[in-house]
Each structure stands twice: as structure tokens, then as C-alpha cells.
Amino acid sequence: MSESNSLKEKVRAFWQANPCGTKFADAPPGTRRFYELVEEHRYQKEWHIPQAADFAGARGLTMLEVGCGLGTDGAQFAGAGADYTGVDLTDAAIELAQKRFELFNLPGNFQTADAENLDFADNSFDLVYSHGVLHHTPDTERAIREIHRVLRPGGRAVVMLYHRDSYNYRVNISLLRRAGAQLLRWEPGVRLVHRLTGESLESLGQHAAQLRNDQHSYLKPEEFLSQNTDGAGNPLARVYSRSEARELFRDFAEIELRTYFLNKRWLPLIGRILPRSFESKLASRWGWHLWIYAKK
Numbered sequence: 001m002s003e004s005n006s007l008k009e010k011v012r013a014f015w016q017a018n019p020c021g022t023k024f025a026d027a028p029p030g031t032r033r034f035y036e037l038v039e040e041h042r043y044q045k046e047w048h049i050p051q052a053a054d055f056a057g058a059r060g061l062t063m064l065e066v067g068c069g070l071g072t073d074g075a076q077f078a079g080a081g082a083d084y085t086g087v088d089l090t091d092a093a094i095e096l097a098q099k100r101f102e103l104f105n106l107p108g109n110f111q112t113a114d115a116e117n118l119d120f121a122d123n124s125f126d127l128v129y130s131h132g133v134l135h136h137t138p139d140t141e142r143a144i145r146e147i148h149r150v151l152r153p154g155g156r157a158v159v160m161l162y163h164r165d166s167y168n169y170r171v172n173i174s175l176l177r178r179a180g181a182q183l184l185r186w187e188p189g190v191r192l193v194h195r196l197t198g199e200s201l202e203s204l205g206q207h208a209a210q211l212r213n214d215q216h217s218y219l220k221p222e223e224f225l226s227q228n229t230d231g232a233g234n235p236l237a238r239v240y241s242r243s244e245a246r247e248l249f250r251d252f253a254e255i256e257l258r259t260y261f262l263n264k265r266w267l268p269l270i271g272r273i274l275p276r277s278f279e280s281k282l283a284s285r286w287g288w289h290l291w292i293y294a295k296k
């Protein structure tokens, strides 16, 4: 098996075991209540998504979502009248997304598929949407070429990737979490980090175990980034600057970039009192989510 395929298998195994967003809902997965809680949590924490994704603007469009996860955004697109198809690398996500559409009586097509090898003809879609996915796949460039291929001329891609020049990457992950990792070597240190940051003891315990298991690998910059974005054990996450994103989308005719999202937990003292208007202003420069709007 090539290196890229074995990494892809690790990526698949991680998301199969941890379908994105399930940990935020305290209800049995696949129930109506579960989806309601997932949705409530998503749009409370990432309140910019409805505006940034423009669900209503997809009305009447044939669209593909790459890496649909639980189908939360997909349900908004389908509810707004898009002709929706969702793909994801894992069966777990596809089963949960499909269930969600069934429970809420929404039309949609689903397929377990790899973003790097899409099984759709050239020029098939008016819109391709992908939120928080392509920085987790080994060959991101190839996945973006696939998006370009399946879009019809004039069709649009809306893709969110993690942002390198963000407060989260430059300060939280690269400085604060790195310093905090030193404390995770001792049990009292784990409790101290829990009290200071509010991160769960379970999650910190997982990081402490990874650190004990292979401290050298865990602290390597690329590995540390992967481990400290979507949970301990995540095999791959990358970050992109604005210019790196432009380069990735160089085959597209028009490109617009916007950044969103400052997680309040990363701003310990001021987070709670920060007005949304100021939060948006900071996020538009230092936000963690880099949204790329590109036209074929």
C-alpha cells in the first residue's frame, strides 16, 4: 500500500470512529433529538455559517457536498431547494446523513466516496460545497482538481480550509497548546489545564496518552497540528495561508477569500464579553476558517 493510501486509511478509520459533531449531542445518534442538538450547537458556535454558506442562494441549483459529515449543512441546502448530493469517505457519516434526511423528509442522494476520486461526470454540478474536509485528505490538490472537473463552466466552489494566519494556529495551537502540552505529563498538570481552559478531562487524557506513547512524534509541528484540531488521534490536518489557498485554486477563473470564526474558548478572559460585531472584525483577519469562493 502506498504511503498516501495508508494515510487515507488512517483518515477513514478516524472519522469512521468519530463522526464529526456527534460528541456535541447528548442524545442517541440517529434520533431526531440528536440531529436537533447537533444543529443547535453548530449554528450557535459557528454562527457565521448560514451567512457564509448562503443556503438560500442554492435554491434550484444542482449541488454536491464533499465530506458531508452528519448532513447538517446539507439539510439546510436541501431545505432551501437545492438538488442535493452528499458524499463522504466514511459509511458512518453517510448512514447518519441519510438518516437525517429521512427523518426530516428532505430529498437528497448519498454516496460513500473519496474526494480525490469522484464518481461523477465532468461538468455535472452548479455548486460544490465542502466545509472542513479537504485539509484532512492526503492529496488536497487532487481533490480540488476533482471539484473543478465536476463543476460545469460558470459553476461555483465554496470550500472551507483551516487558516494558517489565524489566532488559533499562530497563538493558540503553536504557543499556548504547545506550552500546555508540557503540563500534561503529570496528573496535576492535566487538572490545571482543564481548569484553565475548560477542555474536558477525557480529551486532555487522550492527549496525555498520545504524549506518553511517543512524545517525539506528538510534538513534531505537523503532528501537533493534526492532533490539536479535531481531537487527539486525528491523523491529518493542514493549514493554508491566503496565498497558498489562491495557488490551490489557480485553475478557477475568479477567487474570493474570507475568514471567519474565533472560538471563544481560545480567548479565555475576554471571549465571553466580546460583542459579535468586534468578534466578526477580528475573525475577518485572524479567523480560523478560510472560506474560498471560486468560479470555474
Ligand SMILES: C[S@@+](CC[C@H](N)C(=O)[O-])C[C@H]1O[C@@H](n2cnc3c(N)ncnc32)[C@H](O)[C@@H]1O
Residues within 6 Å of the ligand: 011, 015, 016, 019, 020, 021, 066, 067, 068, 069, 070, 087, 088, 089, 090, 093, 113, 114, 115, 116, 130, 131, 132, 133, 136, 137, 230
Ligand atoms: C471535520 S469533518 C467535517 C464534516 C462536515 N463537512 C462538517 O462541516 O461538519 C471531516 C469530514 O471529512 C470527511 N473526509 C475526510 N477525507 C475525505 C475524503 N478524502 N473524501 C471524502 N470525505 C472525506 C470525513 O469522513 C469527515 O466526515
